[in-house]
Every structure is written in C-alpha cells, then in structure tokens.
Amino acid sequence: MGDAPTMVALWWAVVASGVYHGVNPGMGWPLTVSAALMEGRRSALAAALAMLALGHFLAMSAILLPFSAMIALVEWQREIRIAAGGLVMAIGAYLLINRRHPRFLARVKPSRLALWSFLAAMAHGAGFMLLPIYLGLCGVQEADIGHRAAADLMADSVDTALTVAAIHTAAMSVSGGVLATVVYAWLGLRFLSKAWFNIDVLWALSLVLVGGIGVWAAL
Secondary structure, three states: OOOOOHHHHHHHHHHHHHHHHHOOOOHHHHHHHHHHHOOOOHHHHHHHHHHHHHHHHHHHHHHHHHHHOOOHHHHHHHHHHHHHHHHHHHHHHHHHHHOOOOOHHHOOOOHHHHHHHHHHHHHHHHHHHHHHHHHHOOOOOOHHHHHHHHHHHHHHHHHHHHHHHHHHHHHHHHHHHHHHHHHHHHOOOOOHHOOOOOOHHHHHHHHHHHHHHHHHOOO
C-alpha cells in the first residue's frame, strides 16, 4: 500500500482538502453565522455547523464508498485511477467554463443545512476531488496477490473510505467553524460582502490540478 512517507503525504492531502473546503464560503460556513445571528445565540452556530458537517460527510461517503466495494480494483486499479483523475479534471474544466452556481441550491431552505451541504458538496465536485487521493490510499501495489486478497481489500477500503470522509469533514468543520466564529463574534456579516473574495476559479483549477496529479501518479 505504499511506503510510509507517501501514505503520510496522502493523509495530509485529505486534511488539506478539508481545510480548503472549510474556508470556501460556497461550502456553507456563512450560513452558520446567519443562523447564529437570527437566533441570537452562539450555540446555534455550533448546531448549524454540525448539520453542514453531516451533509458534507454523507456527500464524501457517497462518492468514495462505491469505489471501496469494487473487486475489480485489484486487477484494474491503474485504469480506474487514471479514469478517476480524468473525471476530476473534466469537472474542473466544466466549472471553469460554467461559472454559474447551480440554481437548485437556492431552492433548498437554509434551515435544512444537512441537505443543503450534501447537495452543495455534490454540485461543486467536492467528493470527486478526494478520488485520486483515496485511490492512492487504498491502491494495491502487489498485483500478484490477486483475487486472494479481494475480500480483505474490500473490507479495508470501506474502513479507509469512511476514515477519509471523516478526517476530511473534521478538517472542513474546524476551519469553517473558526471563520464562522470570528465573523459572528467580531467582524459581522458586512465583512463578507466587502472583504471576502470569490474562489470559484481557484477551486476549479485545483480540481484540474488534483486530477492531473492523480493521472500522473497512476502512470
């Protein structure tokens, strides 16, 4: 499954992508500030953040778990990793061309934060960004073990998929929660309209970059 330095780097990539999602306002942390201001209590911020985390975790799991159950990963891991990297690059290219946010997100009430977070993560391709990283974590380097290890791989991959989703979501929640708390307690919502910058283009470029790295690593 790779040497120790490589594995450590992959896990740090999971954390880094979580932090990246956390500071991205498109993943919803401004909604937690809004919820706390409307209810007039800081505990509402934590409750809203928990709902965002739940939706994000479910979105990550929905993308990763199908790959964890693929016996074909043993024999076709190189092709699958190349295809996953290509898919991530395609999503990034699409987001660069189409800058508009999905309209259906505006139809989901902010009170349904878990559902909104799930749909937002899916629409932004957040889960797909983890595919090249995840396939690097659960990739099989010793091809000669073949079908004999398939059952063990599937079990380990499910655990790995859930761990990746959990660590990524935790990093997102901490970074987004810190920003939300600072804005709620000191800066105020007016700060967002004046000081925050749009990172949609950066996000799309990062998808292309991560996908390219995934394809390069598989080759």
